[in-house]
Amino acid sequence: MLNNDGTPKKILIVGGGTAGWMAANLLACKWKSTEICLVESKEIGIIGVGEGSTPHLKLFFDAIGVADSQWMPRCNATYKNGITFDKWSTNPGFESYFHPFAAQTDDIFTVPLFYKNIQARMQGYSVNAHPDPYFLETYLSSNNLGPLPAESFPFGIAYGYHFDSALLGQFLAEKAQSLGVKRIYGNVSEAIVKTDGCLSAVKLSDNTVLEADFFVDCSGFNALLMQKTLKVSYSSFKDNLINNAAVVIPSKIAKNLPTETKATALSNGWAWQIPLRNRFGNGYVYSSDYIDSNQAETELRQHLGLLDPNVEARHLKMKVGRVEKHWHKNCLAVGLSQGFIEPLEATALALSFNTITQFMQCFQEGKGTNLFEDAFNNDINSRFDGVRDYIVCHYKMNQRTDSAYWRDNAANSNISETLNKILTLWHNSQDFADDMHKHKLTASYQAKSWACLLAGYGTFPKLNQDSSIYYSAHQQEVEGLNDFIRRCGLNFQNHNELLTRQ
Numbered sequence: 001m002l003n004n005d006g007t008p009k010k011i012l013i014v015g016g017g018t019a020g021w022m023a024a025n026l027l028a029c030k031w032k033s034t035e036i037c038l039v040e041s042k043e044i045g046i047i048g049v050g051e052g053s054t055p056h057l058k059l060f061f062d063a064i065g066v067a068d069s070q071w072m073p074r075c076n077a078t079y080k081n082g083i084t085f086d087k088w089s090t091n092p093g094f095e096s097y098f099h100p101f102a103a104q105t106d107d108i109f110t111v112p113l114f115y116k117n118i119q120a121r122m123q124g125y126s127v128n129a130h131p132d133p134y135f136l137e138t139y140l141s142s143n144n145l146g147p148l149p150a151e152s153f154p155f156g157i158a159y160g161y162h163f164d165s166a167l168l169g170q171f172l173a174e175k176a177q178s179l180g181v182k183r184i185y186g187n188v189s190e191a192i193v194k195t196d197g198c199l200s201a202v203k204l205s206d207n208t209v210l211e212a213d214f215f216v217d218c219s220g221f222n223a224l225l226m227q228k229t230l231k232v233s234y235s236s237f238k239d240n241l242i243n244n245a246a247v248v249i250p251s252k253i254a255k256n257l258p259t260e261t262k263a264t265a266l267s268n269g270w271a272w273q274i275p276l277r278n279r280f281g282n283g284y285v286y287s288s289d290y291i292d293s294n295q296a297e298t299e300l301r302q303h304l305g306l307l308d309p310n311v312e313a314r315h316l317k318m319k320v321g322r323v324e325k326h327w328h329k330n331c332l333a334v335g336l337s338q339g340f341i342e343p344l345e346a347t348a349l350a351l352s353f354n355t356i357t358q359f360m361q362c363f364q365e366g367k368g369t370n371l372f373e374d375a376f377n378n379d380i381n382s383r384f385d386g387v388r389d390y391i392v393c394h395y396k397m398n399q400r401t402d403s404a405y406w407r408d409n410a411a412n413s414n415i416s417e418t419l420n421k422i423l424t425l426w427h428n429s430q431d432f433a434d435d436m437h438k439h440k441l442t443a444s445y446q447a448k449s450w451a452c453l454l455a456g457y458g459t460f461p462k463l464n465q466d467s468s469i470y471y472s473a474h475q476q477e478v479e480g481l482n483d484f485i486r487r488c489g490l491n492f493q494n495h496n497e498l499l500t501r502q
């Protein structure tokens with residue numbers, strides 16, 4: 001049943017993790033005539049990881065009218081300028097690089113020189129084509145500066161966050177309830193399907209029946225409604241993303257709070273380090289085909305220098321892939337129930353945000369019908385696949401030879417046609433960024449992000465040309481760029497001080 005404005009009369013959200021409460025807030029803010037209930041299980045709880053974001057989380061908070069100062073202190077949140085990738089490449093000079101979020105200064109001033117030098121380096125000239133000098137947010141991160149500029153700074157800058165996921169859930173739950181969302185505790189034991197294949201209700205283990213006109217499946221990896229009940233098929237990414245487990249351990253926070261996530265390659269996967277105000281969140285994402293959970297925990301502890309065995313580790317399993325349809329009949333899947341890629345670029349909440357906002361637009365434009373269901377599903381699938389390709393590229397292009405895990409990842413030929421095209425362009429194009437646009441390959445990640453990754457790994461041919469003609473002009477340009485970025489940096493504050501003022 002629909003309201004006069006074409007929105008459902010009653011929506012039931014199953015699951016109270018970050019995805020469920022994000023959905024509850026967005027729906028309650030925008031669909032004011034809809035009655036919204038959320039049912040969650042105290043016994044099952046939430047996954048309780050997922051502490052880094054992209055700039056989409058800022059878009060989410062903007063959409064529900066919440067300022068940084070309202071939620072960040074409550075969630076021990078810090079600012080994030082991007083991610084350092086450490087030890088993924090063994091190319092001398094390219095052992096580490098930074099993947100920054102976008103700033104307006106990139107495209108206007110600094111990134112054209114990066115592209116120019118990539119091209120020169122591709123022709124064998126000895127120029128600086130490592131991404132780090134070319135991005136303002138890389139400079140901010142290496143100087144512990146937060147991403148909020150002085151008011152007089154005329155260029156926009158995108159930023160993400162690090163946060164305690166349990167506290168974020170609590171904050172969002174309170175906010176949604178203040179907007180009128182009804183919270184119910186209970187275990188969903190079954191979902192009831194009508195003859196037309198639509199859901200009519202869910203039944204709780206105490207036999208309570210919760211009816212609704214539309215259902216949002218946020219039940220995490222349980223995927224109760226979309227996969228278990230409606231039998232929508234699932235497409236696994238395990239052929240090219242082989243990690244399927246993680247071990248998580250907190251550690252003591254540094255005095256100067258970093259503004260970056262660190263992703264360090266280990267023997268059979270990689271470790272994240274996420275700075276919160278009160279602790280580092282750390283985790284080792286690995287493939288259990290190559291290392292067992294005890295070995296992974298020991299390696300993570302060694303990597304962290306964490307000698308105290310009393311600090312408890314949590315072990316998690318991950319299922320990597322996505323559903324074929326995110327919207328089917330009268331059900332939308334959001335969060336881990338719709339799919340998960342792996343946390344390397346911290347994209348899960350961004351995909352959840354895109355799913356919810358785009359669904360709301362399609363549903364209303366279709367006046368409450370399923371007219372735009374296919375277009376919506378195709379779009380969300382291509383977002384998932386675009387993120388997958390970018391993540392796969394980190395593994396495919398790795399330069400490590402120290403374990404079968406890394407050698408197998410580099411040798412893996414199960415890569416998509418799109419990723420193949422991008423790699424071909426990288427090696428052959430005369431103008432990588434322009435060709436990426438022409439071939440419409442920048443939907444999920446901009447050309448500069450691809451260039452950061454590939455140049456950051458040092459994916460270049462051998463030096464073979466006399467650089468002397470090129471060099472002095474190049475040197476002057478790079479010095480000018482360094483000076484420009486340093487001067488921009490004067491408009492930004494120390495991260496600790498910025499947080500203290502909130």
Ligand SMILES: Cc1cc2nc3c(=O)[nH]c(=O)nc-3n(C[C@H](O)[C@H](O)[C@H](O)COP(=O)(O)OP(=O)(O)OC[C@H]3O[C@@H](n4cnc5c(N)ncnc54)[C@H](O)[C@@H]3O)c2cc1C
Pocket residue numbers: 014015016017018019020039040041042044045046047048049050051052053165186187188189218219220221222224246283316317318334335336337343346347348349350
């Ligand atoms: C190792 C790892 C690291 C990650 N890192 C990041 C990151 O850095 N950034 C990022 O954006 N994302 C990350 N993610 C993903 C992120 O954790 C999730 O996208 C996010 O927490 C949302 O989860 P969710 O709400 O879909 O599921 P959950 O948090 O699992 O919530 C599921 C909800 O469904 C309820 N439920 C389940 N079954 C029933 C039932 N039968 N009856 C009633 N209720 C039920 C549960 O009680 C719970 O409330 C990571 C994930 C993993 C595994």
